[in-house]
Amino acid sequence: MIKAEIDLDSLIDSWDPAPDLLSVNVDDLNHYYGEGEMRKQVLFHNQLKVRRGEIVIMTGPSGSGKTTLLTLIGTLRSVQEGSLEVLGSELNGITTADTNELRKKIGFIFQAHNLFESLTAFQNVKMATELLGIDSATAKPRIEATLKRLGLGHRIHYKPKSLSGGQKQRVAIARGIIHEPQLILADEPTAALDAESGREVVTIFQELAKEQNCTILIVTHDNRILDVADRIVSMVDGNIRSNVVVKRNATMCQILNEFPIFQKLTPQAISQVADKMDLRKYSPGQEIIRQGEMGQEFFVIGRGEVDIEIDGKRVNSLQEGAFFGEVSLIKQQPRNATVRAKDDVACFILDKDEFQSVIDSSTTFEEELRKAIFSRQ
Amino acid sequence: MSVEVPLAWKNLIHDRRKLMVALAGIAFAVMLMFQQRGFNHALFDSTVEIVRQLDGDIILINPARFALSNEIRFPRGAIDIAASHPEVLAAEPLYIENVAARLRREGRRARPIRVLAFDLDKTLFLDADDSISSQLPALREPNTAIMDRLSKRSYGFDLSSSATLPQSGELSGHRLNIIGFFQSGRDFAHEGNLIMSLENFVQYFGYRALDPRDVVDLGVIKLRDDSNADTVVASLQNAIGGNVRVMTRQQLIDKEIDFWARNTPIGVIFTIGALMGFVVGVIICYQILANDISEHMGEFATLKAMGYRNPYFFGLVIRQAIYLAIMGFIPGLVLSWLLFQFNSSMTGLLMHLTLPRIITILVATILMCVVSGLLALRKLLAADPASLF
Numbered sequence: 001m002i003k004a005e006i007d008l009d010s011l012i013d014s015w016d017p018a019p020d021l022l023s024v025n026v027d028d029l030n031h032y033y034g035e036g037e038m039r040k041q042v043l044f045h046n047q048l049k050v051r052r053g054e055i056v057i058m059t060g061p062s063g064s065g066k067t068t069l070l071t072l073i074g075t076l077r078s079v080q081e082g083s084l085e086v087l088g089s090e091l092n093g094i095t096t097a098d099t100n101e102l103r104k105k106i107g108f109i110f111q112a113h114n115l116f117e118s119l120t121a122f123q124n125v126k127m128a129t130e131l132l133g134i135d136s137a138t139a140k141p142r143i144e145a146t147l148k149r150l151g152l153g154h155r156i157h158y159k160p161k162s163l164s165g166g167q168k169q170r171v172a173i174a175r176g177i178i179h180e181p182q183l184i185l186a187d188e189p190t191a192a193l194d195a196e197s198g199r200e201v202v203t204i205f206q207e208l209a210k211e212q213n214c215t216i217l218i219v220t221h222d223n224r225i226l227d228v229a230d231r232i233v234s235m236v237d238g239n240i241r242s243n244v245v246v247k248r249n250a251t252m253c254q255i256l257n258e259f260p261i262f263q264k265l266t267p268q269a270i271s272q273v274a275d276k277m278d279l280r281k282y283s284p285g286q287e288i289i290r291q292g293e294m295g296q297e298f299f300v301i302g303r304g305e306v307d308i309e310i311d312g313k314r315v316n317s318l319q320e321g322a323f324f325g326e327v328s329l330i331k332q333q334p335r336n337a338t339v340r341a342k343d344d345v346a347c348f349i350l351d352k353d354e355f356q357s358v359i360d361s362s363t364t365f366e367e368e369l370r371k372a373i374f375s376r377q
Numbered sequence: 378m379s380v381e382v383p384l385a386w387k388n389l390i391h392d393r394r395k396l397m398v399a400l401a402g403i404a405f406a407v408m409l410m411f412q413q414r415g416f417n418h419a420l421f422d423s424t425v426e427i428v429r430q431l432d433g434d435i436i437l438i439n440p441a442r443f444a445l446s447n448e449i450r451f452p453r454g455a456i457d458i459a460a461s462h463p464e465v466l467a468a469e470p471l472y473i474e475n476v477a478a479r480l481r482r483e484g485r486r487a488r489p490i491r492v493l494a495f496d497l498d499k500t501l502f503l504d505a506d507d508s509i510s511s512q513l514p515a516l517r518e519p520n521t522a523i524m525d526r527l528s529k530r531s532y533g534f535d536l537s538s539s540a541t542l543p544q545s546g547e548l549s550g551h552r553l554n555i556i557g558f559f560q561s562g563r564d565f566a567h568e569g570n571l572i573m574s575l576e577n578f579v580q581y582f583g584y585r586a587l588d589p590r591d592v593v594d595l596g597v598i599k600l601r602d603d604s605n606a607d608t609v610v611a612s613l614q615n616a617i618g619g620n621v622r623v624m625t626r627q628q629l630i631d632k633e634i635d636f637w638a639r640n641t642p643i644g645v646i647f648t649i650g651a652l653m654g655f656v657v658g659v660i661i662c663y664q665i666l667a668n669d670i671s672e673h674m675g676e677f678a679t680l681k682a683m684g685y686r687n688p689y690f691f692g693l694v695i696r697q698a699i700y701l702a703i704m705g706f707i708p709g710l711v712l713s714w715l716l717f718q719f720n721s722s723m724t725g726l727l728m729h730l731t732l733p734r735i736i737t738i739l740v741a742t743i744l745m746c747v748v749s750g751l752l753a754l755r756k757l758l759a760a761d762p763a764s765l766f
Binding site (some may be wrong): 067070071074076077100101104108110112114115116117118119123126127128130131187219 | 382384386387390391520578589675676678679680682683684685686761763765766
């Protein structure tokens, strides 16, 4: 049974957000560079859903396509194949006018601060308000308040030359957020900063996400700021290799840790398994597995109660936190019972192949360990 | 009220040192254009300056005289016919000798000079400052003349304001005393000018005709104030016949300039010169604007990512171009004015800096900067915000 302190309800509720709660919805997205024979695919069938208010950190080696994906989301490149919805607008085939409207809802923060040296901090930020047609009288207090909030109250009318690196980046952030964007795209925003300034910057991001329900996508190699991420997406060779909702993954790991078969795994392996877990919901009376069929999945009950029937007779019932379906997978036998939802049931599911690889890797892990100890002499 | 951030201006003046270099470059191009156009105008202006100075509404001239320096004359009778026309106030002959008149000073080579002569009792020159009329009594003396201050220095006469007078020399083999100065200017065909009395003129150039007074170079005709020059020209032409051409003073000026423009490469040469000034300006201005753009590529691309569109950048660059043009034009104009003074005193050419000519060069300067702005703009429009990531 799962410990009481694990919050299964919030885990289930946040699992698959309704489409109108999504900021970014990437579906089967492909992208190519070059023309004709030089055409080279850089993004392969990518899937990604980002909820409003989520802070997503994207990592991956250079050339992995994360930057391409970010520029596609930012409407700075045109979508070629697949679907990409940003703030409710489909970008595949979007018009220029709509693109420009959309851009005004997006805030960009670049690795280089890209501030005009000839303009003061105030004027640099004002460039963003002018674009939206905010008149000077309205813009002035807003700009000043934003700069003050970013700790630049005493530097409002300074030119970039007289600001430190962290201060410049904060001015750039002020420029990126002054129009209260619903989506912020940041590329290595902390790369040029020392630890303290970098921490200040990500703290601002967290506040924005919390207070304005602003979605923030950060491409970074800076592992000092990983702790702010709600989701960590890592890309390799044009593919989203892993897409981990950090909190969910942690909860999932806790759940899996309750089961003896997973306890042998290393934290890394268990996190990988947790990441593979899916959620499925059943209505009362619905059959979950049927006696006599070959087992395909392993189940953990997240919510509700199920009945176990053998030859049509109810023999037992299982509740929240219990698991079933593993025997058939381990022994490669048909299901020995039918499992039916008694009320509204939500189950965490692990695919047979994934389950098998867990079993395999737990032995490999042991072997690896033996070898390591042996070679230590 | 919305006050936009003056980005074009701020970017331009941000680096003062660079701005100074830029303005110097543009001022140089402006000067080059002024200089070339100035010479062009000066050469044409100089050829007709003497006509401009004539106090007459209508001029009589031999139709075969294709240029003033071409000494084809007409009989005096035509002037008498003109004088009898009811609309005519006065008709006076002007005598000119050019090729045959050679002025020499002791120790120098004899050089041709244009000699102008008329009846001292009549006024033929506009002479607003009375510089000619005040010297008329003295000119009645034999062997006297007044000399154009802008004549070539190689004649050997002291033409400065502190010159001692009289200065003596030789005109076509006879003694001549320079007793004063006037001011006109020299041109392609004439290195200097003398004015003398008709009596003296007859003495020096008696071989012109049996009575030298009978062949006239130009007839200077003054009309009544209420006369219409064009109708008088027509009726005079009718009365005089086809052997003498009747034209307004302005027509003669236009014809003379047209001749030099058609028959010499001057117009072409100086137009090319001015064009080169223009091109130099375009290159300098392009360098400045393109450099400014490439230095701020990241910033501009950020603006694009934010949603700024091409018309904004178009306006930005054009504004910078116009600021540069105007800021570079002012020192260019001042320097050109100084240079014109210097040129005028060195060459005797008339370097007029008139308002229409200033406006022409200002327009050319703005055009120059806008052209380079448009060239530089391509670079900015190509700025790809995707390259920022």
